[in-house]
Amino acid sequence: MMKNYMKKSVLKVLDYSGTIALYGALLLLLTISVGCGGPSRFQPPPALPDDRMDIPQPRESEINIVADSFDMQVTEQLDQLLDFSRHFRKLAGRPKQSMNADAFGEVPSSSWFTNRNAVHRMTIEEIKRGPDTGTGPDMENVWNVVSAKAEGVTPGFQIVDGRGDRYLIKFDPPGHPELITGAEVVSTKLLYAAGYHVPENYVVYFHPRILRLKEEVKFTDKKGRKRFMTQADLDEIIERLDRLPDGRIRAVASKFLKGKPLGPFKYKGIRKDDPNDIIPHHHRRELRGLRVIAAWLAHFDTKSSNSLDMYVTEGGRSYVRHYLIDFGSTLGAGARGPVKRPTGHENFFDPHEITKNVFTLGLYVRPYEKAPDPEYPSVGRYDAELFHPHKYKPYVPNPAFENLTGNDGFWAAKIVMSFTDEQLEAAVAAGDYSDPNAAAYILRMLIERRNLVGRYWFSRMNPLDGFEIRSASSGKSELCFADLANEGGLESGSETRYKYELLKGGQTIVSNDEMAASTCLELPVDPGSDETYFEAKIQTRRGSNAGWSKWVKVFIEFDRASGEYVLLGLEREE
Structure with a gap:
């Protein structure tokens, strides 16, 4: 047996030996396709x-x-x-x-x-x-x-x-x-x-x-x-x-x-x-x-x-x-x-x-x-x-x-x-x-x-998680998150900084180099156009001499009927 x-x-x-040529062709297609795609929803x-x-x-x-x-x-x-x-x-x-x-x-x-x-x-x-x-x-x-x-x-x-x-x-x-x-x-x-x-x-x-x-x-x-x-x-x-x-x-x-x-x-x-x-x-x-x-x-x-x-x-x-x-x-x-x-x-x-x-x-x-x-x-x-x-x-x-x-x-x-x-x-x-x-x-x-x-x-991996939409005291909507490394006592919150880009229709509309220690970012009061789809790209840095982490992208939709933002999902860079 x-x-x-x-x-x-x-x-x-x-x-598998008969498929090597096929995989070679797939590698060529992959090489051509990587980096050639435009922004997608x-x-x-x-x-x-x-x-x-x-x-x-x-x-x-x-x-x-x-x-x-x-x-x-x-x-x-x-x-x-x-x-x-x-x-x-x-x-x-x-x-x-x-x-x-x-x-x-x-x-x-x-x-x-x-x-x-x-x-x-x-x-x-x-x-x-x-x-x-x-x-x-x-x-x-x-x-x-x-x-x-x-x-x-x-x-x-x-x-x-x-x-x-x-x-x-x-x-x-x-x-x-x-x-x-x-x-x-x-x-x-x-x-x-x-x-x-x-x-x-x-x-x-x-x-x-x-x-x-x-x-x-x-x-x-x-x-x-x-x-x-x-x-x-x-x-x-x-x-x-x-x-x-x-x-x-x-x-x-x-x-x-x-x-x-x-x-x-x-x-x-x-x-x-x-x-x-x-x-x-x-x-x-x-x-x-x-x-x-x-x-x-x-x-x-x-x-x-x-x-x-x-x-x-x-x-x-x-x-x-x-x-x-x-x-x-x-x-x-x-x-x-x-x-x-x-x-x-x-x-x-x-x-x-x-x-x-x-x-x-x-x-x-x-x-x-x-x-x-x-x-x-x-x-x-x-x-x-x-x-x-x-x-x-x-x-x-x-x-x-x-x-x-x-x-x-x-x-x-x-x-x-x-x-x-x-x-x-x-x-x-x-x-x-x-x-x-x-x-x-x-x-x-x-x-x-x-x-x-x-x-x-x-x-x-960038340990930002628990994303949610909140209403700030100013009346504006905010995208907020938890830093799991800080919450777990693995890193110091005082030495942590965040930077972000907010994209609309594939174009950056808001960005910063450093977001200090705040774990919330403001969203536009009104998108102002027919486009209601946003991406927030966030990175993290620990200490002044450290580099920026891999990104987390959060996808958001503005619901005109309710006048509120809705979280669609996220992606993490590996």
């Missing part, structure tokens, strides 16, 4: 249909983890190498943008994503609660073990509690109490607040006597043999786990999602049996932007197998909802303990790093190779000193991540920067770390890495 898969992958790549993207419409149940699908990893690390990389249109767009500074962003660069709520903290600031209690609808499994009655696995470093099993709810019970690696369980819950709270669909994950403490083995529980033992589980098998699993002094065991209880599981989603293409799924996944802003959020949380295992599509029914409609699952590989945590030093800095198979080793005869010592070990057993290899937001690499390349544009990164950075210190503290508290010093360290790293994400993306 694997041999046939690789054969198909190679043939797929070879198909901003066209907002069409509104996307609601992807939560009623559909028949799609079939359940599986992803071969080995084949998928090969595809992402080899076939997909060759695809990109021979995708000449992609290279030409990059050279022209016009990468393919996400296909589901609105006129202001935002992502509408959908079956993939729900706008939360970055749009409506969540309370501390909402952060602590996250996706939870209850308090976790019933601790007063028996847990019936209905499935289990013994292979691997960390065993686990599924239980049905006294309320009839089903949970996956996961444990920390021996010698590292709270490492995975804490990371899983903290990251669950933050990813939920960011806007993603995630399971309910609870830190639980239970005594083994609460467990009861159901009859004929299917089981794969340490030798890979499939058979029915015995009480001795369950006892052996329990013996491998660390215990608290009172005999209890700490774990994460992950509640089974409502609906019918359909298998993982892919980070490229669409699900063909879902009529609602019309945007290629690698061109969805929330999946591209996940690269930035995953880097912040050091979520290195973002492959398809850590996702899940569920066929859910809500409000009389049945549709597919897309979930991210399994966050034990965040905050520097790994299955055996803290992740290895290269994690986050290299892909599992990384030709760039291999080439570097070859040409330096293996003598080059990377900075992360000299990093100290974590100080606390419950904390993974999670630091800020060696963290470079744009360089963070997942274990396996992700096609959505590799299509990230400046606009995608800026959108995701806004989400990361939306978290206050107090909100992050609440998320860390949900991890229930017994050592306050360990909890304080994780909080400090989340804050420092958050700020590094903001500094990188808010310096690469």
